[in-house]
Amino acid sequence: MAQQADIGLIGLAVMGRNLVLNMADHGFTVSVYNRSPERTKEFLSGDASEASVIGTRSLEDLVDTLKRPRVVMLMIKAGQPVDDQIDALVPLLERGDIVVDGGNSRFTDTEQRTARLAEFGIRFIGMGVSGGEEGARYGPSIMPGGNIAAWPIVESIFRSIAADADGEPCCEWVGPGGAGHYVKMVHNGIEYGDMQVIAEAYDVMRRGLGLTPAEMRPIFARWNEGRLDSFLIDITRDIMGTVDADGTPLLDRVLDAAGQKGTGKWTVVASMDQAMPTTLVSEAVYARIVSALLDERAAAAEVLTGPDGSIQDAPDGVIADLEDALYASKIVSYAQGFMLFEAASDEYGWNLDPGTIASLWRAGCIIRSRFLGDITAAYRSNPDLSNLLVEGFFRDAVTAAEPGWRRTVARAVAAGIPVPAYSSALAFYDAYRSERLPANLIQAQRDSFGAHTYERTDEPRGRFFHSDWTQQ
Numbered sequence: 001m002a003q004q005a006d007i008g009l010i011g012l013a014v015m016g017r018n019l020v021l022n023m024a025d026h027g028f029t030v031s032v033y034n035r036s037p038e039r040t041k042e043f044l045s046g047d048a049s050e051a052s053v054i055g056t057r058s059l060e061d062l063v064d065t066l067k068r069p070r071v072v073m074l075m076i077k078a079g080q081p082v083d084d085q086i087d088a089l090v091p092l093l094e095r096g097d098i099v100v101d102g103g104n105s106r107f108t109d110t111e112q113r114t115a116r117l118a119e120f121g122i123r124f125i126g127m128g129v130s131g132g133e134e135g136a137r138y139g140p141s142i143m144p145g146g147n148i149a150a151w152p153i154v155e156s157i158f159r160s161i162a163a164d165a166d167g168e169p170c171c172e173w174v175g176p177g178g179a180g181h182y183v184k185m186v187h188n189g190i191e192y193g194d195m196q197v198i199a200e201a202y203d204v205m206r207r208g209l210g211l212t213p214a215e216m217r218p219i220f221a222r223w224n225e226g227r228l229d230s231f232l233i234d235i236t237r238d239i240m241g242t243v244d245a246d247g248t249p250l251l252d253r254v255l256d257a258a259g260q261k262g263t264g265k266w267t268v269v270a271s272m273d274q275a276m277p278t279t280l281v282s283e284a285v286y287a288r289i290v291s292a293l294l295d296e297r298a299a300a301a302e303v304l305t306g307p308d309g310s311i312q313d314a315p316d317g318v319i320a321d322l323e324d325a326l327y328a329s330k331i332v333s334y335a336q337g338f339m340l341f342e343a344a345s346d347e348y349g350w351n352l353d354p355g356t357i358a359s360l361w362r363a364g365c366i367i368r369s370r371f372l373g374d375i376t377a378a379y380r381s382n383p384d385l386s387n388l389l390v391e392g393f394f395r396d397a398v399t400a401a402e403p404g405w406r407r408t409v410a411r412a413v414a415a416g417i418p419v420p421a422y423s424s425a426l427a428f429y430d431a432y433r434s435e436r437l438p439a440n441l442i443q444a445q446r447d448s449f450g451a452h453t454y455e456r457t458d459e460p461r462g463r464f465f466h467s468d469w470t471q472q
Helices: 014-025 037-045 059-064 080-092 107-118 132-138 148-161 179-208 213-223 231-240 263-273 279-291 294-303 318-348 354-360 370-381 392-415 420-432 439-450
Strands: 007-010 030-033 053-055 071-074 098-101 123-130 141-146
Touching (some): 007 059, 014 030, 059 080, 071 148, 080 098, 098 107, 107 179, 123 179, 179 231, 213 318, 263 279, 263 318, 318 354, 318 392, 354 370
Parallel strands (some): 007 071, 030 053
16 A cells, blocks of 8 residues: 555544544544454544545554554553554564554553563654543643654644643653653543542532532532633533433432542552652542442441531531632642652653643643643742642642631531542641651651661661660
8 A cells, every 4th residue: 555644543432533533634644443444434434534544454554554654553442452452563563663552551561662662673652642532632632751762753743633722732742661651640640639629529519518419500610710710620510500301410310439440540559659648649549449339338328327418507608618628639639749740750760840741731631720820830930849839829829728628628527528638638738737747656666566766856867776665
């Protein structure tokens, strides 16, 4: 077949199809392959019928249609399927060709694939893509990493199809090895946290105040016009106004068992590996796990006692306090996420730029929000910023929100409404601002039962001591 396509794409599920159409809209010719020929045929006769798209029946045909150096993008299920596809492609490619994995692969797998393909002279990119179906079609957030030598060749394609934020494409090179997929992993972990803090606000209004979805809709609409302006608040507003066929709120008929695909868990595991406290993301992951225990929860509800969930004598400012709790907890979650980036960057030698990362999330992705513009500005103003919580804008924001945040947590605890994200974020905030913590007792305990030693406040750091703690 004549070489004519700018890029080949394997995998025509929703994300793959929409990325192809996005590329074609921007003047690129795309060759496509799917292991099911029927899906390729349906795509070519349907959505892609007027687009510059070439259908192929085999990997050999796909590779034959591509301009050199050949670029092949994978939009398939993460894990072993990616390795299997790479193994099938390697014999068909040559030195200098490029393979791009645009799925939700684990960053450690991307590290290994980058190194393995380099042995064949093939350049590998592990690229996070966020934005869902709509983002893929009209402009996602794109987080590429891997073999830097590949970037100049594919940069024009991916920056062209990315979302735009203040005239800047939400696509920039992140770093070597698995850096791109690491950034996407943390993005997804923060997404878990954002969804949880919104869900907790909903639960406080539902159980605590007895509001209906219709009554909550204008509250979320108002929040979406201010500091909480974001994609997730926007769709939550719409969800609150959606009714079933009989006119009742559809949300009330959705089973309260949340699913997950693993990237939140990966973020928590990575944070433990780096000894960084992503406590809010952790609680968001565990909240989904608890939600899945439907039968156990139903049985426990019959025998365990506690408050009935109602907030007694709720003051007029309870909604304003709830907004403060959501906003402050969100600040903590992002501060923790960027702490994790710094630790991982040092560990893996990636030289991650937090300002660049924040800028990639301002548009196109699921966590896009006004808030990310503030984070971008903070890191661009001070690239050496140690933590978002101590930066002027965010320090002042948390200080202003703190009283309402504390009142919200106190009300929820008194009413028996679980708010693990709000309370864990507040606990981290209080720990982070504490000059002295009770860890001295933990160190004494460790030394007492295991001779693990301890450092002293009246001696230089790095000197360790052991004592006999049995003295009476």
